Amino acid sequence: MRAPPLTAVTHFKTCSVGLRHFTSSSRRQRTYIVWAPDYTDEGALARRMAVRQKHFVTANKLIEQGILKVAGGLVTPETKDTTGNRKFVGSALLYEAENLEAVRKLVEQDLYWTEDVWDKDKIVILPIIMATTLQERAGITQPTPED
Numbered sequence: 001m002r003a004p005p006l007t008a009v010t011h012f013k014t015c016s017v018g019l020r021h022f023t024s025s026s027r028r029q030r031t032y033i034v035w036a037p038d039y040t041d042e043g044a045l046a047r048r049m050a051v052r053q054k055h056f057v058t059a060n061k062l063i064e065q066g067i068l069k070v071a072g073g074l075v076t077p078e079t080k081d082t083t084g085n086r087k088f089v090g091s092a093l094l095y096e097a098e099n100l101e102a103v104r105k106l107v108e109q110d111l112y113w114t115e116d117v118w119d120k121d122k123i124v125i126l127p128i129i130m131a132t133t134l135q136e137r138a139g140i141t142q143p144t145p146e147d
Contacts, residue, residue, distance in 0.1 A: 028098065029096045029097065029098060030096070030097065030098070030099070030127050031069070031094060031095070031096055031127070031128050031129075031130055032094070032095045032096075032097060032100065032103045032125055032126065032127055032128065033092070033093070033094055033125070033126055033128040034091070034092065034093040034094075034095065034103065034107060034123065034124070034125050035090065035091075035092055035123070035124045036090050036091045036092070036093070036107070036112065036113075036118040036119075036122075036123045036124075037074075037089060037090035037118070037119050037122045037123070038088060038089055038090045038091075038112075038117055038118060038119060039116060039117065039118070039119045040119070044116075044117065045087075045088060047115055047116055047117050048088055048112065048117045050115070051111040051112070051115045051117070054111055055110065055111045055112055058110065058111065059071055062095075062106070066096065067095055067096060067097065067106070068093060068094070068095055068106075069094040069095065069096055070092075070093065070094040071091065071092070071093040071094070072091065072092055072093075073086070073088045073090070073091055074088065074089050074090040074091060074092055075087055075088055075089060076089055090118070090119075091112065091118065094128070100125060100127070103125050104125060107123065107125065
């Protein structure tokens with residue numbers, strides 16, 4: 001089930017895209033969007049749910065550092081927004097980082113990567129030019145073990 005680390009990402013390292021900055025950091029930051037579909041095998045959802053709370057803790061730390069701007073689980077169109085009836089199919093995230101390599105490293109350190117929730121062959125990381133700004137302070141909307 002292990003796949004080579006984000007091989008598609010290296011293709012995007014040379015892309016030239018205009019910059020927009022949404023951080024007060026003195027370093028040049030770019031915004032990157034990550035589309036991370038889950039594996040589709042029978043145990044994928046169980047693996048996701050087993051590490052979900054720890055995943056939230058790590059995500060909250062990245063939010064507090066201003067690195068992770070927006071994140072959420074992707075669900076099927078038929079999914080009802082109730083705790084017991086969610087059918088997750090992946091994740092979408094917005095990071096601010098100096099370069100694509102930094103985002104790739106963050107993705108590879110995520111529990112959903114290390115615990116084989118995300119399909120490593122299908123993850124896409126691209127720079128995004130934001131048409132709107134993000135709220136100044138985001139946070140986890142789901143409870144974490146620290147709550």
